[in-house]
Amino acid sequence: MNTTQRAALIRAYGDASAVELAEIAKPEAGQGQVLVRVRAAGINGIDWKVREGYVRDAFPLQFPAVLGVEMAGIVEAVGPGVTRFQIGDRVMGPVGGLGAYAQFVAVNEAILSRTPQQLDDVHAAAVPLAAVAAWQSLHHAGPIRPGQRVLIHGAAGGLGGYAVQFAKRAGAEVFATAAAADADYVRGLGADHVIDYRTQRFEDIAREIDLVLDYVGGEVLERSWQVLTSTGAIVGTTSPEILARTPAGRRGLWFINQPDAALLERLAAEVANGTLIAKLSEVVGFDELPAAIERNRTKPHSGKTVVDFSR
Ligand SMILES: NC(=O)c1ccc[n+]([C@@H]2O[C@H](COP(=O)([O-])OP(=O)(O)OC[C@H]3O[C@@H](n4cnc5c(N)ncnc54)[C@H](OP(=O)(O)O)[C@@H]3O)[C@@H](O)[C@H]2O)c1
Incomplete structure (x- = not known):
């Protein structure tokens, strides 16, 4: 069994060159966690803010730190006490901190939502942070x-x-x-x-x-x-x-967004049935991640950029 995985990480704060594609140990699902095989992950402004060290107080890091805050994928393994999900379930959501830019991530099951059947993983990965944060900030x-x-x-x-x-x-x-x-x-x-x-x-x-x-x-x-x-x-x-x-x-x-699996499930269903528009502006491959994170900082864009792990 392969015990390592590819991940996009930083070993110190820095500019675009600080993001490294490296081979690291595969995590295990702890109590109440599921291990997700990541198929796609959403790129966000928080990625380069973390990279630069701008949010070091809010997100104190232990280096090396795998970047990425949201993803969609499939449950690979379940930890003790998990009741909501089974191996093979399609899930989407925030990862509860960092770590989405890796082939596998262990996430508390409470913050994950089921991916609607009609929504593919690339489109699902664009939804969790932005949709929930927009809803919550509007009503804040x-x-x-x-x-x-x-x-x-x-x-x-x-x-x-x-x-x-x-x-x-x-x-x-x-x-x-x-x-x-x-x-x-x-x-x-x-x-x-x-x-x-x-x-x-x-x-x-x-x-x-x-x-x-x-x-x-x-x-x-x-x-x-x-x-x-x-x-x-x-x-x-x-x-x-x-x-x-x-x-x-x-x-x-x-405003600071809070994970809300039920809200995300409702909003994702609306994206899937077309009543909520979720614009995907760019889809990149895993090797393009460092550059795509930097483009979020420097280049005009609308909608979301997603990294497709199958590319
Ligand atoms: N506190 C929280 O919990 C939380 C959660 C999520 C996100 N955030 C933060 O919220 C912010 C927005 O996130 P996002 O993912 O929506 O970012 P985004 O996708 O990068 O969108 C920012 C948009 O602002 C536009 N823009 C830039 N300068 C502008 C100006 N002077 N007037 C009007 N529009 C302007 C950009 O347009 P151009 O393409 O023309 O440049 C871009 O379309 C980020 O700072 C992010 O880090 C915070």
């Missing part, structure tokens, strides 16, 4: 009421694409910032007003906003306070600095 400041005005920054991105759809369904009037090239895509998801962030100032178009979802951060956050109603809130996903940068008397909330 309280329930959305019909007629509320919601501004979504980074609407063409992984989280943004889902958030536009969820906000529209909840009856909100949706303002969305995106590059001009992505305007039709974002409008097709349900945005009422699409603002080209490169040529237009969102402050001139979006006013009296009840909720800002900030999936971009930096100066976009700074400029967003002025578009809020007096009771409006900004939910930030990019950095906990939002807490220190919230002006007195305003509502600025830092």
Whole structure:
């Protein structure tokens, strides 16, 4: 039996060259865990933030550290106490930390969802983090009421694409910032007003906003306070600095997503039956992982990039 596996890992924080494709020991399923044979994994902004060491406080690492936070695959083995899954089941989800960019990963069964039959693994791997984080961040400041005005920054991105759809369904009037090239895509998801962030100032178009979802951060956050109603809130996903940068008397909330297997199962079923659009912009092979992680940082993109382990 083969006791080693291929993985994309870092041995120290660094730039794109820090990511190494290496042979390491295959993990075992512990108490309450299943061992998943990974077939596809989703690429996220958190990958290069971890690589660079930007989130070393939130994600303290032991090196070498295998990157990757979400995947889809098949149950290879079950650990003691596992009740929900059997060998051969197709599963998808976050891995509960890092480790998805390996041929095998041991994951607590509680955070995994069954992959819908009609959803292939590459498409399934694009869903877990972004869909659940978009849903949770949209509702983080309280329930959305019909007629509320919601501004979504980074609407063409992984989280943004889902958030536009969820906000529209909840009856909100949706303002969305995106590059001009992505305007039709974002409008097709349900945005009422699409603002080209490169040529237009969102402050001139979006006013009296009840909720800002900030999936971009930096100066976009700074400029967003002025578009809020007096009771409006900004939910930030990019950095906990939002807490220190919230002006007195305003509502600025830092969001951290939580695994929710039942929510993911429901959202994945919607993706499978076509009622929730999940855009896959790029599929890469395992050997392309280091470059694809770097492209998430440097290159304009909409939707999600997935690594297909069969390539
Ligand atoms: N706190 C949490 O629990 C949590 C969970 C998930 C994700 N996140 C974070 O949330 C953020 C969004 O994640 P994601 O996966 O959706 O990222 P993503 O797929 O990289 O999307 C970001 C989008 O923002 C767009 N953008 C860049 N600058 C912009 C600007 N000035 N105005 C408007 N849009 C702009 C990009 O468009 P272009 O293509 O034109 O550059 C891209 O489409 C990341 O920082 C990620 O790390 C946090």
